Amino acid sequence: MAQIEITNVSKNFGFGNRAVVALDRVNLQIEKGSFVSLCGPSGCGKSTLLTLMLGLQAPSGGEIRINEQPVLSPDKSIGTVFQDANLMPWRTVLSNILYPVELRRLPKAQFRERALELLDLVGLRRFADHYPAELSGGMRQRVSICRALILDPDILLMDEPFSALDALTRDEMSLELQRIWSLHGKTVVFVTHSIREAVFLSDRVVVMGLAPGRITEEFDISLERPRSAEIETVDRFNTLIHDIRGSIARGRIGVDVEMERT
Amino acid sequence: MSQRASAEVGDLAAPSSLWDRFVGSWAWPTTVFVLLLVGWEAYVRLSGILPVILPAPSAVLSYMWVQRELLLENAWPTVLHCLLGFVLAVVGGIAIAVLITQFTTIRRGFYPLVVGIALIPKISVAPLFTLWFGAGTVARVSLVFFIAFFPMVVSPASGLMSVDAGLLRMARAFGASRSQIFWSLRVPSAMPYVFDGMKVAMSLAVIGIIVAEFVTADRGLGYLVIFATGLLDTTMMLAAIILLSIIGLGLYFAIETAGRIVVYWRS
């Protein structure tokens, strides 16, 4: 059985003429240790799907199981990184990373070493006692990745974690994420608007379509690892990007919209 | 150290010339103040205006020095009652703010009432308080409390509700409970609002104690102002007013400083 089992999951928002079908009967299996990206046009329900996997909201229909348990509320085995770093400005970097430890009422002293190791991993150890306001956007996002990893979760859910970064930092962070992933062997679900980034990082790219939000196509990315910037010269890499772009473009034309027009 | 932040500010306010540096420092407002005093002094001396109407600043200052004991004796109860009412307002206001924000039932029932009462011109109830609580300390402290209380409800309440939506989502995703969210997110987010409320409450508390002493008192700086009016002693009146202003400013800056220390991340 896959680690994450999404079966016939639907999510509706609002009522009457403001009703939105954010997700329509989504089925997705994610294997333990795999890196899966979700791509698709804005509003196709990527964030919604992540929110449901996090247990922050309940699906309107269907079921999500993680490690064979139905998801009912936020779970310790999941770490998460959002589009914004969401660091508390009144806490130092170290204290921000230890926040999940504190929430679980675990002894903070024991996790201090681990927090510093994680900071080493992202090259920010000497900023441990700094406040978020003293860091750049990219540095903050790296801190939030450390926070997601502090409890050593099996699963990492990331919603456009690099979208606030400039292109160069973004590429660096991709490499870093690949390195962290290969070292720790976690299951990663990664939402991005960058097809290149998705192909670069993933074992599998799931393309979602609009109106209603649904999965339209899946692509296996069987490119060799570890991958470096050189991969851009590989034909298969570019073909995949091209195919996925086409798939996303087709998914933008909603099913509902078509029916209304006829 | 916040090198980034200070560098940004430094760039904007980079002192270019001697004049700019002068205007940017404390020397400039001090100069303006001294010049105004000199102008006042000169006007009184040259125009021959009666001291009953407007005494010279030098006369007021020397009066303050000569009568320092009388002034301090009267300043003490004013400060004490003002602070007492203020502290009660801060504690009570924050407690109500917590109840209002944490319990929907209480919010539904009481918040409209709080906002309604907040709109009453509170000074107008001063005589009523004398009727209820007599002419003593209780009436004065009650008025200070009543006048300072409402900003101490409204401001912390909006602070407790002002938590950044992203932080809230993050905390929930990491499994934070309601009470954990309260202590780790709501309370720190409310701190800047609490101090803003305290600044407003403090200026109102000073007005409250003066009005209370106008209405009923046998001591205090507010009483001294009324007493001096009866004697047509304008110098004494101005001396009391100046001392009141100094006290008010001192209390305000104490809060400002405390706020800067507590809300250290907002510099």
Ligand SMILES: Nc1ncnc2c1ncn2[C@@H]1O[C@H](COP(=O)(O)OP(=O)(O)OP(=O)(O)O)[C@@H](O)[C@H]1O
């Ligand atoms: N809390 C909510 N209330 C009402 N509608 C919502 C809510 N959250 C999401 N939606 C709707 O659900 C749909 C999917 O939204 P979602 O945020 O999941 O899209 P997305 O794929 O993450 O888009 P983007 O790429 O722009 O982040 C949208 O039509 C949105 O309007």
Ligand SMILES: [Mg+2]
């Ligand atoms: Mg989204």
